[in-house]
Every structure is written in C-alpha cells, then in structure tokens.
Amino acid sequence: MRIEDYALLGDGESAALVDRQGSIDWLCWPTFDADTCFAALLGGPRNGHWQIAPQEAWASSTRRYCGQTLILETTFESVSGTLVLTDWMAWHAPRPVLVRQLRCERGSMKVVSKLAARFDYGRAIPWCMQADKRVRMVCGPRALWLDSTTVHSTSDENSLRASFDMSAGEQRDFALTCCRSYEDEPPRPAIEQLFADTNRFWIDWSARSRIEGEYAEPIRRSLITLRALTSTTTGGIVASPTSSLPELIGGTRNWDYRFCWLRDAGFTLLALLSGGYHAEAASWRDWLVRAIAGHPAQLQILYGVDGSRRADEWECAWLPGYEYSTPVRFGNAAVNQSQLDVYGEVLNALYMSRCAGLPPDPDAWSLEQRLVEHLQDIWREPDDGIWEVRSGARQFTFSKVMAWVAVNRALRSASEFGMPAPIARWSALADEIRHDVLTHAFDQQLQTFMQSYGSRRLDASCLLIPVTGFLPVDDPRVTGTVKAIEAGLMDEGLLLRYREDGGDGVRAEGQRPFLPCSFWLAQVRHMQGRATEARELFDRLIALRNDVGLLAEKYDNARQRQVGNFPQALSHVALVNAGLCLQGNDGSSTTPGQATRHGSGGVL
Structure with a gap:
C-alpha cells in the first residue's frame, strides 16, 4: 500500500x-x-x-x-x-x-x-x-x-x-x-452503544465548528484529524501517530513523530481557535505550560504526549522498514537539540491564548518572564534550527526571528494585558535582536533573507517573517525573499524546505516538497494581494489529499505519491490556517494579514 x-x-x-x-x-x-x-x-x-x-x-x-x-x-x-x-x-x-x-x-x-x-x-x-x-x-x-x-x-x-x-x-x-x-477480564463490548457514543461525540464535536466558505470541507476534515491526534487525557498533540515512514522511499531519514513539538504550538493554537475549539486550545495551552515547567535552560524542543522528557532514540533491527526504508527508529534524538525558535513558539502561543480570552493560567506569566530572561543570555548562540539538521549548529535566520518573536510577544502581553515586566530592557533586547537579523541574515546582493548568517542557501521558513510580524508583508526585503524562494525552491509547483547538494548530480534525500511550506507560501501570497496565485497553489495542495482527506509530511513529485509520517499534524494545521486566511475568516482575535501589513507584529 x-x-x-x-x-x-x-x-x-x-x-x-x-x-x-x-x-x-x-x-x-x-x-x-x-x-x-x-x-x-x-x-x-x-x-x-x-x-x-x-x-x-x-x-x-x-x-x-x-x-x-x-x-x-x-x-x-x-x-x-x-x-x-x-x-x-x-x-x-x-x-x-x-x-x-x-x-x-x-x-x-x-x-x-x-x-x-x-x-x-x-x-x-x-x-x-x-x-x-x-x-x-x-x-x-x-x-x-x-x-x-x-x-x-x-x-x-x-x-x-x-x-x-x-x-x-x-x-x-x-x-x-x-x-x-x-x-480482570474486561466486559464484552456493547457494540451498538459504543457506536452510538462515538458517533454522537464526533457529530457534536464537528457541530461546534464555525467554519463556512468554499474551503470548509478540507478545513473541517483537517480539524477532525487534528482532534484525532490529540490526547483527551493530557491535551498534548502528537506530530503524527506513526514512526519511520520515510521522507524518501528507500532512504534513511526515517523518524519517530509520536511526540509533541513546541515548534507547532503557535500554528496549532491558531488553527484550534480559528475553528472555534477554545476548549481544545486551552487544553493544548495547559499541556504546553506543564511540559515546559522547570528551569528555562532545560527547555526541550519536544516532549512525550504526557509531557515526559525522555525520547531516547534506538534502531529496530528486526523491522525491514516501509518499502525497505531503513533504519526503523523509535524515539527521537532531536530531543537533545537546541532550537531557539521554540522560545518564540511558546510565548507566541501564550500571547494568543490571552488574545482569545482563554481562562488565565496563573503560572504562565512567571514562566514567560523566566524564559525571556534566559533568552537574553543565549539568543546569540548558534542552534540546530527548525529543520533539526544533524550537521552542526549555525546562526539560523528563523531561529533569530523567533527569538525576536518571543520578546515581542512578552512585551505585547505586558502592554495589552497589564502584566508586570521590565519594558525598557525587553524593548532594547527586541531591538537588538531585530538589528542583528537585518544586518547579518539579509543578502544585499541577492535581495533575500538566507537560511543562516553568511550562507547562500534559501530557506522556506523565511516565508514566516511577515506572518510573525517581524517585517510588514509589503517591505521590499520580504518581497525579495518571497520572490527568491519561489524561484529557487520550487519543485514542479511545490516548495522545498531548502536545497541540498546530493553530489554526483543526484537529488539529495531531503529534496522532496514539504507540504506545510507550500501552504505557508499560499498564505503569504494572499497577504501580498496575489489572491489568484494563492488560490491556485492552495487548490493544488488540497487536491493532493487522499480519498479521505489526509496528508503526509511531504510529496514526491517524481513518484506522484505522499511520503513521510502520516497523517502529519503540521500539514493539516497549515491547511487550516492558509485556508482560513484565503477565505478571510481566520476567526482569531488578531488577524495575521492585517497585523503584519501594518508592521505591528502578527500572530502565527
């Protein structure tokens, strides 16, 4: 299959x-x-x-x-x-x-x-x-x-x-x-009652959605999928229910995604809030606060669905792998990586929770203050980046942008919701990070933001610069970046995360379009006023779903099939957020397109 x-x-x-x-x-x-x-x-x-x-x-x-x-x-x-x-x-x-x-x-x-x-x-x-x-x-x-x-x-x-x-x-x-x-021996299941209860749950849950419009069907199905990947007990949302489905058939990039990633926090919270699922958003927020509680220096990029910290990676020698794609791995060694962007994801999500009027968490602000204070000490350090590369730490542009987001959202929480904070010092920190990014990440010759300081590699994560509000969408530097990414990272109409040199003229293993990136591009095109191009791309993407509306992590254009872990929460979250943006009814308390167009700082 x-x-x-x-x-x-x-x-x-x-x-x-x-x-x-x-x-x-x-x-x-x-x-x-x-x-x-x-x-x-x-x-x-x-x-x-x-x-x-x-x-x-x-x-x-x-x-x-x-x-x-x-x-x-x-x-x-x-x-x-x-x-x-x-x-x-x-x-x-x-x-x-x-x-x-x-x-x-x-x-x-x-x-x-x-x-x-x-x-x-x-x-x-x-x-x-x-x-x-x-x-x-x-x-x-x-x-x-x-x-x-x-x-x-x-x-x-x-x-x-x-x-x-x-x-x-x-x-x-x-x-x-x-x-x-x-x-003890379990009772024999009452099948008709189990059917009635399960059917009633889904009917009632789906009825809570306020999504309408031309993209209502794929958006609603994606929200159902997202709910299915959520623990009712803990509120944690796994990236995927599978492990080791390959990014390339026969390749070695086979990872365990049965964990909860902080990098998805803001995107996921926006999708739930926009869909009208405030209780689920509050549960995800509460999971987030519990998982990251502790010393800020020990913040991880991923946790178990119950908030546990161990995710020891090991290779399963007796499983031959999906279509012989080995090794088969369980656990994920990325848990030990440093990714500065997660600070921005966490503080953005908690800020969004306040904007949406979710019940306040009395411990959240104290935790946020400690995170910002720690970030002030470490933001200049290199990290492993959003794509979890295993080739060494660098000064990744997106990581620095999200460090700015962390401080910016803390400042906005302080000013908009009366939270106590050292405003002057945090404002100076945000300005310092922003100046550093604009000085070192933007290539004047190519007129685009690059993947990392001093590199010549494009990265689709830079599409999120206007979505986060780091720069307004009509800033020439954003326009140049979008143009460069469209020219340099397209693979038959879908977007790669970045390009790798596979050697000997062979396309490297990672060179398969990453579906969330293409949804990000559709959203940014809409924000730029390129409505027709945004819809053309979005329509192409939802046509890649299988017969019951599910998406994996990547798409293999050469084989015309989905690859990677399945179904992938981030793909469905990106579908929801892009679809709602294109329809103009994102349902959030702060509209990303409007906020970023005026340069005031948007939400993911």
Missing part, C-alpha cells in the same frame, strides 16, 4: 491506520507512543495486522468517513455481492476498544478475518487462549481480547483466522479490547 492508501482511526489516546483492503497495519496501544500491536506498516503481515475482506477477488473497494466523524466505511464490490466494513475506535472508552462491523448488502460473499497480533514492535508472538467463546492474547504485561460473532481458530502462522459466508442482510461484529494482562 502507498502511504496515502491508509485511513485514520482514533480513540482520543491512540490511532490506527487501515488500508483499502481492510487491513489494519498500524496500531500503538493504548497510547500514541506505546509499543505496537500491529506493525505491518513497517514490515509485513508477520509483524502484526488484522485484515477482514472478501476471500474472492473483488472488482473495487471504495471508502469514506461517515459524515463529520472518524468512523470509516469500506465498501467491497464483486460480481457476487457487496460487502461494507465499518471500522471505528470507541472514543475515550474506559478500556480501549477497536470495533469492526461487517454487513452484506447484496448477493453473497465468502469472507476471511485474519488477526495476527505482535508486540515488542512487531516481533513478540502472544499466547492465544480460548476463554468462553472469547480469545485472549497475552504477551508479558499486555493483553488483547477478541469478541466476535464468528469463531476464530489459531492457524499455523500464529494468527487467528476465520472463514465464513455472508448473505444479503447479514451482519457480523468484531471487537478487540486492550488491557493489562494482570487486570
């Missing part, structure tokens, strides 16, 4: 991916960052999957989400009949439950269910036991319970298998419950 051949299921604490052939190939349970029980996505069926599909060849399979929900319907059509498979994860149930409901709508079909659970990231085979018409799968501390209206038997392949006939009007139910092996 291509990456875009998968659809997303979620229960508010974890997520699964199911392909067009009715196979669930990825599930970390019971949380986003837990061990896998299905890992075929990074290997094959032997690494864990659960497929329910017709045994005979079928002519077509189509799928859709049921309205504004995360309940998935896959329809199999063959000469002999029509089969509909409905998949969902019970939303925030006391114990996690994955439900698969099968009904025959026409004719008759022979169907096969094959469930192969594998723990320890795809290699540990559980002990399967029949228990009063239930099947219990145990491996160490973990257990899965299978309940169904069909009897499964253990096959020679250490999997559970059932083969049965279905006729028009017949329905069969399957439910998989996750629990600890030492816990």
Whole structure:
C-alpha cells in the first residue's frame, strides 16, 4: 500500500491506520507512543495486522468517513455481492476498544478475518487462549481480547483466522479490547452503544465548528484529524501517530513523530481557535505550560504526549522498514537539540491564548518572564534550527526571528494585558535582536533573507517573517525573499524546505516538497494581494489529499505519491490556517494579514 492508501482511526489516546483492503497495519496501544500491536506498516503481515475482506477477488473497494466523524466505511464490490466494513475506535472508552462491523448488502460473499497480533514492535508472538467463546492474547504485561460473532481458530502462522459466508442482510461484529494482562477480564463490548457514543461525540464535536466558505470541507476534515491526534487525557498533540515512514522511499531519514513539538504550538493554537475549539486550545495551552515547567535552560524542543522528557532514540533491527526504508527508529534524538525558535513558539502561543480570552493560567506569566530572561543570555548562540539538521549548529535566520518573536510577544502581553515586566530592557533586547537579523541574515546582493548568517542557501521558513510580524508583508526585503524562494525552491509547483547538494548530480534525500511550506507560501501570497496565485497553489495542495482527506509530511513529485509520517499534524494545521486566511475568516482575535501589513507584529 502507498502511504496515502491508509485511513485514520482514533480513540482520543491512540490511532490506527487501515488500508483499502481492510487491513489494519498500524496500531500503538493504548497510547500514541506505546509499543505496537500491529506493525505491518513497517514490515509485513508477520509483524502484526488484522485484515477482514472478501476471500474472492473483488472488482473495487471504495471508502469514506461517515459524515463529520472518524468512523470509516469500506465498501467491497464483486460480481457476487457487496460487502461494507465499518471500522471505528470507541472514543475515550474506559478500556480501549477497536470495533469492526461487517454487513452484506447484496448477493453473497465468502469472507476471511485474519488477526495476527505482535508486540515488542512487531516481533513478540502472544499466547492465544480460548476463554468462553472469547480469545485472549497475552504477551508479558499486555493483553488483547477478541469478541466476535464468528469463531476464530489459531492457524499455523500464529494468527487467528476465520472463514465464513455472508448473505444479503447479514451482519457480523468484531471487537478487540486492550488491557493489562494482570487486570480482570474486561466486559464484552456493547457494540451498538459504543457506536452510538462515538458517533454522537464526533457529530457534536464537528457541530461546534464555525467554519463556512468554499474551503470548509478540507478545513473541517483537517480539524477532525487534528482532534484525532490529540490526547483527551493530557491535551498534548502528537506530530503524527506513526514512526519511520520515510521522507524518501528507500532512504534513511526515517523518524519517530509520536511526540509533541513546541515548534507547532503557535500554528496549532491558531488553527484550534480559528475553528472555534477554545476548549481544545486551552487544553493544548495547559499541556504546553506543564511540559515546559522547570528551569528555562532545560527547555526541550519536544516532549512525550504526557509531557515526559525522555525520547531516547534506538534502531529496530528486526523491522525491514516501509518499502525497505531503513533504519526503523523509535524515539527521537532531536530531543537533545537546541532550537531557539521554540522560545518564540511558546510565548507566541501564550500571547494568543490571552488574545482569545482563554481562562488565565496563573503560572504562565512567571514562566514567560523566566524564559525571556534566559533568552537574553543565549539568543546569540548558534542552534540546530527548525529543520533539526544533524550537521552542526549555525546562526539560523528563523531561529533569530523567533527569538525576536518571543520578546515581542512578552512585551505585547505586558502592554495589552497589564502584566508586570521590565519594558525598557525587553524593548532594547527586541531591538537588538531585530538589528542583528537585518544586518547579518539579509543578502544585499541577492535581495533575500538566507537560511543562516553568511550562507547562500534559501530557506522556506523565511516565508514566516511577515506572518510573525517581524517585517510588514509589503517591505521590499520580504518581497525579495518571497520572490527568491519561489524561484529557487520550487519543485514542479511545490516548495522545498531548502536545497541540498546530493553530489554526483543526484537529488539529495531531503529534496522532496514539504507540504506545510507550500501552504505557508499560499498564505503569504494572499497577504501580498496575489489572491489568484494563492488560490491556485492552495487548490493544488488540497487536491493532493487522499480519498479521505489526509496528508503526509511531504510529496514526491517524481513518484506522484505522499511520503513521510502520516497523517502529519503540521500539514493539516497549515491547511487550516492558509485556508482560513484565503477565505478571510481566520476567526482569531488578531488577524495575521492585517497585523503584519501594518508592521505591528502578527500572530502565527
């Protein structure tokens, strides 16, 4: 399966991916960052999957989400009949439950269910036991319970298998419950009640959106996806539910994205606020404050979904990787990097929270003051940059711009909301950082901001200079930067993050368009008054979504397919923010286009 051949299921604490052939190939349970029980996505069926599909060849399979929900319907059509498979994860149930409901709508079909659970990231085979018409799968501390209206038997392949006939009007139910092996036997799931509760949650949640306009459908679907990547318990939002889906098929840039990145904080908060989801925005804000609490010198760029600080990276030698893209990694060593831009992301997000009228956090301002004071001591240091390069620290332009954003937003919180602050000293600091960027990051000959001080490399993150309010959008330096990026970083109409020299005339591994950057460009074009060009690019981007509206991290123009972890929160956040900007109804308390056009400092 291509990456875009998968659809997303979620229960508010974890997520699964199911392909067009009715196979669930990825599930970390019971949380986003837990061990896998299905890992075929990074290997094959032997690494864990659960497929329910017709045994005979079928002519077509189509799928859709049921309205504004995360309940998935896959329809199999063959000469002999029509089969509909409905998949969902019970939303925030006391114990996690994955439900698969099968009904025959026409004719008759022979169907096969094959469930192969594998723990320890795809290699540990559980002990399967029949228990009063239930099947219990145990491996160490973990257990899965299978309940169904069909009897499964253990096959020679250490999997559970059932083969049965279905006729028009017949329905069969399957439910998989996750629990600890030492816990009491879980109750049999009440499937109809679980469906009603999950369906009602999504209907009610989607109804809270105030999004209208020509781009309402992709924006709403992106907000649903973003909600599915959010922990109901902690409020943390993972960058993606997957690990090690490659940026280039067969390449080595395969990272674990099942963590929460501070760099996404401002973008995400704006998307939630603009969509009308203030409670979710407040939960994300609260997660942010809890995660970064402590000494400001120990601020990390990413955290666990519960705010934990450890993300030790290791390579999984027994998984062959998606289409043999190795190594497969779990954990992320970028947790140890220094990225100055996160200070700007954090303070921008907290400023936006105040502008939106979110309930105040009494500890937030004290934390912000400490962050600014620490930033005053370290802002001149080189860092690893927004793209988390592993080739050494530099003086990255975007990092310095976001250092200015951090101080600017703290000043605005002080002046607009009466927060106590050393205004004169902070103002001098903001001016010093701004002068440093304008002096060292702008290339007078090329008339553009460069990726880092003294370099000749373009970087798409510089598109955010007017979005942050560092310079107004009609400043000649911004105009020159946008023009240079459009000329130098375009790949068949989509935008690269930056260009790398792969040597020997070969395109380097990172040379695949990064979808959020193209959404940023559409937004900036709109801010410049280039409405037609902005819409043309935005329309092209939303056409790259798969059949159920999902986007990965990157797009491979050569292969015409999505690549990278999937679905990618930042891609969907960028879609929401750009789409709302193009429609002129971003819903935030400060309109980015208006603020930056007057040079007063916008919000992300």
